[in-house]
Amino acid sequence: MIQGNYFKDNEDLMLQFNSILDWKEIVAAYERGFEDAKTYEKTKDERFANAPADVKSAVEYYESILEATGDLMGTYVAPRSAEMDRVGLKYENGKVTFPKAQEECYSTLRDAGLMPIGISRKNGGLGLPATVQSMICEIAARADAAFCLAFGNVNIVDIVERYGSDELIQEWIPDIAAGKYSAAMALTEPNYGSDLPSVQTKAEKGADGVWRLTGTKRFITHACGYIDAPSIILTLARTGSPTSGARGLSFFLVQGKDVHVAGIEKKLGLHCSPTCEVVFDNSPGQLIGEEGFGLVKYSMGMMNAARITIAAQSVGIAEAAYREAKKYASERIQFGKSIDKIPAVRKMLDRMEREIAGMRMLVLEATRSVDRYVWKKEHLIRHEGKSEKDAKADPEVKLWEKLADLFTPMAKYYASEGCVKIAYDALQIFGGAGYTEEYDVARIYRDARITTIYEGTTQLQVVAAIGGIVSGMAPAGNLREYIQQEMKSISPSAELKRSFDLFSEIAEAYRDLPAGEEKSMLAFETVEAATRLLMGLLMERSLARTPDNAHRKEMCRGVSIDTIATLEGTRARMKLSAVK
Numbered sequence: 001m002i003q004g005n006y007f008k009d010n011e012d013l014m015l016q017f018n019s020i021l022d023w024k025e026i027v028a029a030y031e032r033g034f035e036d037a038k039t040y041e042k043t044k045d046e047r048f049a050n051a052p053a054d055v056k057s058a059v060e061y062y063e064s065i066l067e068a069t070g071d072l073m074g075t076y077v078a079p080r081s082a083e084m085d086r087v088g089l090k091y092e093n094g095k096v097t098f099p100k101a102q103e104e105c106y107s108t109l110r111d112a113g114l115m116p117i118g119i120s121r122k123n124g125g126l127g128l129p130a131t132v133q134s135m136i137c138e139i140a141a142r143a144d145a146a147f148c149l150a151f152g153n154v155n156i157v158d159i160v161e162r163y164g165s166d167e168l169i170q171e172w173i174p175d176i177a178a179g180k181y182s183a184a185m186a187l188t189e190p191n192y193g194s195d196l197p198s199v200q201t202k203a204e205k206g207a208d209g210v211w212r213l214t215g216t217k218r219f220i221t222h223a224c225g226y227i228d229a230p231s232i233i234l235t236l237a238r239t240g241s242p243t244s245g246a247r248g249l250s251f252f253l254v255q256g257k258d259v260h261v262a263g264i265e266k267k268l269g270l271h272c273s274p275t276c277e278v279v280f281d282n283s284p285g286q287l288i289g290e291e292g293f294g295l296v297k298y299s300m301g302m303m304n305a306a307r308i309t310i311a312a313q314s315v316g317i318a319e320a321a322y323r324e325a326k327k328y329a330s331e332r333i334q335f336g337k338s339i340d341k342i343p344a345v346r347k348m349l350d351r352m353e354r355e356i357a358g359m360r361m362l363v364l365e366a367t368r369s370v371d372r373y374v375w376k377k378e379h380l381i382r383h384e385g386k387s388e389k390d391a392k393a394d395p396e397v398k399l400w401e402k403l404a405d406l407f408t409p410m411a412k413y414y415a416s417e418g419c420v421k422i423a424y425d426a427l428q429i430f431g432g433a434g435y436t437e438e439y440d441v442a443r444i445y446r447d448a449r450i451t452t453i454y455e456g457t458t459q460l461q462v463v464a465a466i467g468g469i470v471s472g473m474a475p476a477g478n479l480r481e482y483i484q485q486e487m488k489s490i491s492p493s494a495e496l497k498r499s500f501d502l503f504s505e506i507a508e509a510y511r512d513l514p515a516g517e518e519k520s521m522l523a524f525e526t527v528e529a530a531t532r533l534l535m536g537l538l539m540e541r542s543l544a545r546t547p548d549n550a551h552r553k554e555m556c557r558g559v560s561i562d563t564i565a566t567l568e569g570t571r572a573r574m575k576l577s578a579v580k
């Protein structure tokens, strides 16, 4: 693997950080009047010692964490990645053993204090906005896609911070932040994967007031615990009747010591991430939040955050694939020249580079929308005593929550599909050597494949996005307004205006199709068209913020051409479908 500081050696990520992202907006949304810094001033409570007191120090704080993560991932984890993958995990009598190299990576990360990125400062975490968290996940995934889940999974507990009782939070979150426990989420069952409203693991409250869970969960990442940190498992279980659907599901915290890990999967990739079959047999669980909201509120909230993590993971894997391919192409000589001089190879490399930049912007726009609503909503509920309904009705929360619900599945779908394609092209550039285990690209290719499947398949992301896209493009729809506002803030190119007009036609044509199978089948193309338009818009906005960057201008042109080609094709398909 190419080594270095995976933050500082990444020109596009640095450009995002230094020139493109609007930190004033993100810091204002997350730091909320710099309350943590004020608390530190008053109390000298060490948990808040690093809390920033203004925008400048906030950006410096985020940067220092990204630099430390970039260094650790790029110089410590990346060189151990091949070994972790080759040695893999061992399962015996309910216990999973990890490779030594992985134990070293995990303890180094934990000792560096870089684990609890999604946990608030008051509960022992680093206290970082979603935007910074996603950059960290990207950097970690570039080093090792399987190891990056060490971050992702611990930080799913932010859902407990958001909805759990104060007692539950105090009992668990500080210990999780300190690395005494790892975390897992148990939703999938052998018979229900995408169809989560039907899961059947049962939870019953005994006469002693204790909930007990019975059932089997499948494919549960890290349910066995992680190295020496036992797991706590956030579990979706049925408190209603077997046919009570989504409303009969509740959410529980179950300790790993109270379940049986019946086995781990032998997988195509992610060899160092244990994927467990978990048997609950009257296992005690603590209810999180209210009964009946297990899927619609808590699991969905957790999954939305996890989807962004996987989208960021996809960008990181794609970045690793691109860099390895670029290096190889500059060294491999055929027909008397390095293969990166051959147009067919150059074309693949150029496309990879601009797609990664586009994917990254989609992810960062999704995190921007999350940062714009989630912390304010939490503040209104927890500190201003507003009901969930009233908090959701706040105009800023309402707009950005809707956009986040749209941009999250769009980013997850597009970045993961892009990651698979980029890993495919990277391996192609290596030719036969890519098909051997001699080079890292084979592992990267295997690891990439999961991203379109877990945290909801691509098809389920399309289901999640299509309704919001069509209604959002109505005359006063929020997506149309968002796009128009963003276009107004720059001087859009003729190509971007054309993309917007084409997409408006596509959205209208899709809306007018009669309900039925054909319409469902065209949902993918409609979501793809919307996502490409968004990517084109973000690329032009980024160019407006870096006007002298000739290379970005060239990438922007490439994105425009790809986007218009996709949109023209989709419009033609829609027209033909409408005629039939």
Ligand SMILES: Cc1cc2nc3c(=O)[nH]c(=O)nc-3n(C[C@H](O)[C@H](O)[C@H](O)COP(=O)(O)OP(=O)(O)OC[C@H]3O[C@@H](n4cnc5c(N)ncnc54)[C@H](O)[C@@H]3O)c2cc1C
Pocket: 184, 185, 186, 187, 188, 192, 193, 194, 195, 218, 219, 220, 221, 222, 267, 270, 275, 450, 453, 454, 455, 456, 457, 458, 459, 460, 463
């Ligand atoms: C390595 C790994 C780690 C995982 N980690 C976790 C974890 O930590 N916790 C957890 O709970 N789960 C986890 N999962 C499970 C994962 O989230 C599911 O595999 C995924 O949601 C798909 O469910 P499924 O495998 O049952 O496929 P199915 O639901 O059977 O889907 C099969 C195919 O049908 C399509 N399909 C199904 N329904 C629809 C629909 N309505 N519209 C369009 N297409 C549809 C799907 O897109 C897919 O192509 C993990 C899986 C893997 C492989």
